[in-house]
Amino acid sequence: LHNMVRAKYNIFISGGTGSGKTSFLNALSNFIPKDERIITIEDSAELQIVGIENIVRLETRNANTEGKGEITIRDLIKSSLRMRPERIIVGEVRGPEAIDMLQAMNTGHDGSLSTGHANSTKDILSRLETMVLSGSNIPLEAIRQQIASAIDIIIHLARIRDKSRRTMEVTEVIGYKDGNIQLNPLYVFEEEGEDEEKRVIGKLKRTDNQMINKLKFKMAGISDVF
Numbered sequence: 001l002h003n004m005v006r007a008k009y010n011i012f013i014s015g016g017t018g019s020g021k022t023s024f025l026n027a028l029s030n031f032i033p034k035d036e037r038i039i040t041i042e043d044s045a046e047l048q049i050v051g052i053e054n055i056v057r058l059e060t061r062n063a064n065t066e067g068k069g070e071i072t073i074r075d076l077i078k079s080s081l082r083m084r085p086e087r088i089i090v091g092e093v094r095g096p097e098a099i100d101m102l103q104a105m106n107t108g109h110d111g112s113l114s115t116g117h118a119n120s121t122k123d124i125l126s127r128l129e130t131m132v133l134s135g136s137n138i139p140l141e142a143i144r145q146q147i148a149s150a151i152d153i154i155i156h157l158a159r160i161r162d163k164s165r166r167t168m169e170v171t172e173v174i175g176y177k178d179g180n181i182q183l184n185p186l187y188v189f190e191e192e193g194e195d196e197e198k199r200v201i202g203k204l205k206r207t208d209n210q211m212i213n214k215l216k217f218k219m220a221g222i223s224d225v226f
Helices: 002-006 021-029 073-083 097-106 121-133 140-150 215-219
Strands: 011-015 038-042 055-059 087-090 113-117 153-159 165-177 180-194 200-206
Touching (some): 011 021, 021 113, 021 153, 038 073, 055 073, 073 087, 073 097, 097 140, 113 121, 121 140, 121 180, 140 165, 140 180, 165 200
Parallel strands (some): 038 055, 038 087, 087 113
Antiparallel strands (some): 153 165, 165 180, 180 200
């Protein structure tokens, strides 16, 4: 994952409530090279990115008592594109701003990161479709093509039955075919049992699938890590 961030793969983190999405996003953000220009967009400042001097932090604002002055995530994403960032980090995508985030990922802002609420890797794809549809009239096929070309990697997190937080899956998005977004699971969590205190024993295991899109590794001068 460190190398994926360095190589500017667009990464989306999915998971349920309390699964550790923001903490994971924080961890990934600190792998970003220190000389890049970063813009973070959040409802409230939770990201703690250290060591990067050229960073702009943007936060949403609620409307005043007269219903004026609201600044949304969508407004901030649009504004950020005029500020020439190398990467955009959106704390969480929840609604129609999803289309703006996807378009940013598709228009030269490689290495962007974001999170979204979902119960599985496939579920976040469905939710992104719904988010985009909530704010636009784009055909579903076009939305799926946009998602497939924008997101390189999906990392799914979960809080499992022993209340621990685990990375459940690391999946490559490899394209769009026959009306569906094509996925290539690279790592999957495998449970191996429980200890005496009912804590789940297991680990993230590499699948037999080879990573398909290695071009960004090559462009970043990173040797084949898969």
